[in-house]
Amino acid sequence: MIEAPAGDPEALWLDAARVIDMLAVAPGLLGGVQLKASPGPVRDAWLQQLRQTLPDSIPWRKIPAHTSENRLLGGLDLAATLQAGIPVAEHGLLAQCDGGIALLAMAERSKRIVDAHLSALLDCGEISVAREGFIANVPATLALVAMDEGIEEDEQTSAALRDRLALHVDLRAIGIRDTTEEITKPERIAAAKSVLGGVECESRYVEALCAAAFALGIESLRAPLHAAAVARVAASLEGRNEVDDSDIDLAVRLVLGPRATRLPQLENDDIAAESEPPEAPSSDERDRSGDRDAAAKQAMEDRLIEAAVASIPPDLLARLGQQGALARGRSSGGKSGAQRRSFNRGRPMGSVPGDPRSGARLNLIATLRAAAPWQRLRRQDSGCLNGPVEQLIVLREDFRVMRYRERSQTTTVFLVDASGSAALNRLAEAKGAVELLLSECYIRRDQVALIAFRGEQAEILLPPTRSLVRAKRNLAALPGGGGTPLASAIESAVLMAVPLERRGGTVAVVLLTDGRGNIGRDGSRGKAAAQPDLEAAAEQFKATGLHGVLVDTSPRPHAAAETLAKSLGVVYLPMPHAQAAQLRDAVNLVAGA
Amino acid sequence: MAIAYPFSAIMAQDEMKTALLIAAVDQSVGGVLVFGDRGTGKSTAIRALAALMPKIKVVAESPYNFDPDAPDDMQNELFLKAQQGKRTRVINMPMPVVDLPLGATEDRVIGSLDLERALRHGEKAFEPGLLARAHRGFLYIDEVNLLEDHIVDALLDVAASGENVIEREGLSIRHPARFVLVGSGNPEEGELRPQLLDRFGLSVDVKTPQAIQDRVKIVQLRDEFERNREAFVQKWKRKEGAVRSKVNRARERLSGVELPAEVLERAAGLCIALGTDGLRGELTLIKAARALASLDGKDVVTPEQLRRVAPSVLRHRLRRDPLDESGSAVRIERAMAEILD
Numbered sequence: 001m002i003e004a005p006a007g008d009p010e011a012l013w014l015d016a017a018r019v020i021d022m023l024a025v026a027p028g029l030l031g032g033v034q035l036k037a038s039p040g041p042v043r044d045a046w047l048q049q050l051r052q053t054l055p056d057s058i059p060w061r062k063i064p065a066h067t068s069e070n071r072l073l074g075g076l077d078l079a080a081t082l083q084a085g086i087p088v089a090e091h092g093l094l095a096q097c098d099g100g101i102a103l104l105a106m107a108e109r110s111k112r113i114v115d116a117h118l119s120a121l122l123d124c125g126e127i128s129v130a131r132e133g134f135i136a137n138v139p140a141t142l143a144l145v146a147m148d149e150g151i152e153e154d155e156q157t158s159a160a161l162r163d164r165l166a167l168h169v170d171l172r173a174i175g176i177r178d179t180t181e182e183i184t185k186p187e188r189i190a191a192a193k194s195v196l197g198g199v200e201c202e203s204r205y206v207e208a209l210c211a212a213a214f215a216l217g218i219e220s221l222r223a224p225l226h227a228a229a230v231a232r233v234a235a236s237l238e239g240r241n242e243v244d245d246s247d248i249d250l251a252v253r254l255v256l257g258p259r260a261t262r263l264p265q266l267e268n269d270d271i272a273a274e275s276e277p278p279e280a281p282s283s284d285e286r287d288r289s290g291d292r293d294a295a296a297k298q299a300m301e302d303r304l305i306e307a308a309v310a311s312i313p314p315d316l317l318a319r320l321g322q323q324g325a326l327a328r329g330r331s332s333g334g335k336s337g338a339q340r341r342s343f344n345r346g347r348p349m350g351s352v353p354g355d356p357r358s359g360a361r362l363n364l365i366a367t368l369r370a371a372a373p374w375q376r377l378r379r380q381d382s383g384c385l386n387g388p389v390e391q392l393i394v395l396r397e398d399f400r401v402m403r404y405r406e407r408s409q410t411t412t413v414f415l416v417d418a419s420g421s422a423a424l425n426r427l428a429e430a431k432g433a434v435e436l437l438l439s440e441c442y443i444r445r446d447q448v449a450l451i452a453f454r455g456e457q458a459e460i461l462l463p464p465t466r467s468l469v470r471a472k473r474n475l476a477a478l479p480g481g482g483g484t485p486l487a488s489a490i491e492s493a494v495l496m497a498v499p500l501e502r503r504g505g506t507v508a509v510v511l512l513t514d515g516r517g518n519i520g521r522d523g524s525r526g527k528a529a530a531q532p533d534l535e536a537a538a539e540q541f542k543a544t545g546l547h548g549v550l551v552d553t554s555p556r557p558h559a560a561a562e563t564l565a566k567s568l569g570v571v572y573l574p575m576p577h578a579q580a581a582q583l584r585d586a587v588n589l590v591a592g593a
Numbered sequence: 594m595a596i597a598y599p600f601s602a603i604m605a606q607d608e609m610k611t612a613l614l615i616a617a618v619d620q621s622v623g624g625v626l627v628f629g630d631r632g633t634g635k636s637t638a639i640r641a642l643a644a645l646m647p648k649i650k651v652v653a654e655s656p657y658n659f660d661p662d663a664p665d666d667m668q669n670e671l672f673l674k675a676q677q678g679k680r681t682r683v684i685n686m687p688m689p690v691v692d693l694p695l696g697a698t699e700d701r702v703i704g705s706l707d708l709e710r711a712l713r714h715g716e717k718a719f720e721p722g723l724l725a726r727a728h729r730g731f732l733y734i735d736e737v738n739l740l741e742d743h744i745v746d747a748l749l750d751v752a753a754s755g756e757n758v759i760e761r762e763g764l765s766i767r768h769p770a771r772f773v774l775v776g777s778g779n780p781e782e783g784e785l786r787p788q789l790l791d792r793f794g795l796s797v798d799v800k801t802p803q804a805i806q807d808r809v810k811i812v813q814l815r816d817e818f819e820r821n822r823e824a825f826v827q828k829w830k831r832k833e834g835a836v837r838s839k840v841n842r843a844r845e846r847l848s849g850v851e852l853p854a855e856v857l858e859r860a861a862g863l864c865i866a867l868g869t870d871g872l873r874g875e876l877t878l879i880k881a882a883r884a885l886a887s888l889d890g891k892d893v894v895t896p897e898q899l900r901r902v903a904p905s906v907l908r909h910r911l912r913r914d915p916l917d918e919s920g921s922a923v924r925i926e927r928a929m930a931e932i933l934d
Binding site for chain 1: 631632633636692693694695698701713717722736739779801805808809811812816819
């Protein structure tokens with residue numbers, strides 16, 4: 001029943017080829033494609049086929065990753081303005097793509113602002129521009145091909161954009177030998193276009209698509225909408241006036257499968273249990289319409305989910321299965337907070353008025369652009385209207401300086417348990433691991449801080465620093481023994497980390513402990529007295545949303561430490577046989593290095 | 594402009610719809626912020642709002658939407674200069690709903706020297722920006738949390754004073770700019786500055802509806818709309834008209850809605866219990882409750898209306914408490930249970 005299992009590259013290519021035809025039939029309706037592929041012959045073959053399927057006359061433009069907002073939206077045409085003496089507007093890249101295809105290169109690296117513009121464009125079919133000298137709504141309906149070369153899990157096209165692109169194609173499993181060149185005749189595309197408006201999609205199909213999307217954990221309602229549109233386009237390509245099962249299957253494979261965020265249980269016994277919640281509200285209706293109908297509906301839904309699951313790439317399955325704290329920790333922290341604006345280094349992100357003497361770099365073009373419209377007025381003011389036209393009058397308020405975005409500094413805060421219980425176990429091993437991490441932080445020019453806790457209170461051994469020598473010395477001198485004032489330690493970590501984050505830095509907290517706190521905040525002894533304080537401190541830590549890892553240093557992994565990691569909202573890492581290198585790798589993963 | 598999706602055809606999302614209608618009835622509540630997941634119809638609802646608004650009277654041939662009935666507007670220098678003793682002609686025009694697009698430059702937002710006239714005739718003339726266009730209407734910012742800082746600064750100042758003061762490029766001009774800010778955004782893209790947050794009267798969190806029936810209905814309607822926009826709008830014309838006249842009636846009735854002292858006290862009690870900063874929360878709470886009562890066709894505000902608007906009004910005004918993880922919604926619920934019952 002299911003035509004294309006995920007493993008079969010030839011079938012995958014056939015699906016990818018059908019996506020091309022669909023784009024040709026209804027570019028505006030579908031929004032576009034997320035094309036996950038590394039650069040290479042397969043991607044080239046796909047793009048080539050898309051180009052040849054489309055008529056030559058339509059625009060085909062590439063949006064490089066470094067495109068500035070100015071170029072994207074348009075603005076004042078500097079050369080023409082100076083020459084003509086009147087402001088001349090220049091259309092941006094997006095407006096030039098109207099009615100055609102825009103290829104977003106390296107979509108996984110594209111800037112948030114570019115993504116936002118593209119999203120707005122896909123929503124409205126036009127771009128509103130309000131920039132230097134003109135306000136306009138420029139029509140721009142286009143199909144976007146987001147070329148995503150991401151390898152890592154968190155390296156992918158922005159969620160806002162993915163949501164708006166109906167079709168998600170993954171070419172990574174396809175080899176060049178699996179590709180076949182077969183260009184659909186323009187007549188067939190034209191025929192499909194003409195029937196598309198009249199293609200009916202029965203409401204049971206729409207219901208099934210919604211239910212399948214829900215079961216697969218797809219929150220956005222754009223997904224089932226896209227799926228319905230894709231099914232309709234697929235039907236039109238077959239020359240049919242009605243959507244049938246095969247179209248729905250295809251739509252599920254191309255639209256819902258790649259968006260799945262959770263796996264429905266597919267064992268026969270479990271199907272009922274899993275699909276019960278989404279079904280529950282409709283039970284009234286089901287009773288009325290009779291059992292046979294309901295059974296058919298259920299069967300359809302199950303089949304769709306099965307089709308979707310079959311189309312999910314195997315590595316995704318593994319990831320969906322675990323969906324561990326690691327993935328969550330990274331995405332919730334987000335890259336957004338870890339970047340900041342700067343005037344001297346990082347990635348350029350436009351220019352602002354400013355004085356170049358303050359150390360920022362002059363953006364010559366922007367400066368000239370700012371000065372251009374004023375030339376006639378200024379000549380008039382300075383009384384040399386008939387002076388040499390070649391000479392530009394640039395005043396200080398025209399100066400535009402470059403702005404850059406720079407990766408912010410990462411500070412790793414080590415919280416080392418030096419209490420009796422931990423010291424007995426493996427304080428020395430922990431020290432070794434910390435030293436290894438310290439040297440790496442040093443290479444990356446990251447900061448480290450060290451808080452040790454033993455006896456009655458936590459003690460800041462090392463405020464955030466880059467000095468490796470100092471850190472090593474303090475660590476080596478760290479004595480062991482005494483109680484475990486965990487609550488106080490967590491509190492000092494929060495006190496240290498929050499101001500650092502507020503200043504635009506990124507903080508990762510590494511807690512090495514066995515999780516058995518027995519000293520309260522006020523120094524009172526006993527596990528019972530310490531527990532409420534520990535819980536309160538953990539809650540406070542979690543509320544700040546700091547990333548971190550808790551390394552369980554006890555010889556046998558202990559429930560207390562795991563519970564603590566959970567309430568802190570950090571990754572739990574038992575290290576029964578501590579190896580310094582292994583520990584370092586884990587921490588690096590959390591710190592996002 | 595492409596045909597907008599009708600407001601009346603938006604399913605579920607009652608809190609968002611109510612908040613937008615309240616802002617439509619009483620523009621002084623100070624705008625609506627819609628935060629939520631992708632694909633929940635945030636921008637759809639806001640763009641649909643324009644069609645519900647009544648026409649306004651403006652001075653003809655003026656880009657500033659001057660109100661012939663507002664003494665402030667009539668005393669503005671720009672108005673006096675343009676009229677120069679001529680008789681004022683008044684026309685009706687649809688209430689403006691102005692988009693503030695991302696990447697808008699400062700000069701386009703607050704207005705700047707008219708480039709064309711400067712280049713061609715060597716004249717210093719002011720060309721009004723988006724804020725002038727939005728006067729007496731709505732200013733809509735999509736992806737509000739991606740707005741550049743210097744634009745936010747300009748907006749904050751104007752939104753607070755209701756007047757746009759331009760002192761740049763040799764120009765010295767002021768014109769009225771009283772507008773309702775409407776913003777939408779995705780919380781994942783980052784947080785808003787507290788100052789900007791405070792400018793919004795109501796704040797709504799939208800989520801994708803969880804009932805499968807609602808989802809199916811939404812998808813079906815949207816699908817129908819995408820396929821034939823004209824026909825869809827035609828089909829919903831009557832319902833849309835009903836909402837429009839509801840808004841109109843509520844606007845007319847608004848000033849006559851009574852506000853008992855007991856309700857005032859409870860509103861104050863609620864704000865004190867929640868520890869909201871400043872009086873703006875209280876004021877907005879009362880205004881919103883009154884607008885809602887008017888929408889409901891009531892002559893008197895009751896605690897019931899307070900209860901319905903309190904989450905939207907107070908959600909974004911609470912102080913963050915790092916030790917209370919329960920979130921603002923739960924805290925408001927708790928306070929309401931104490932004060933209003």
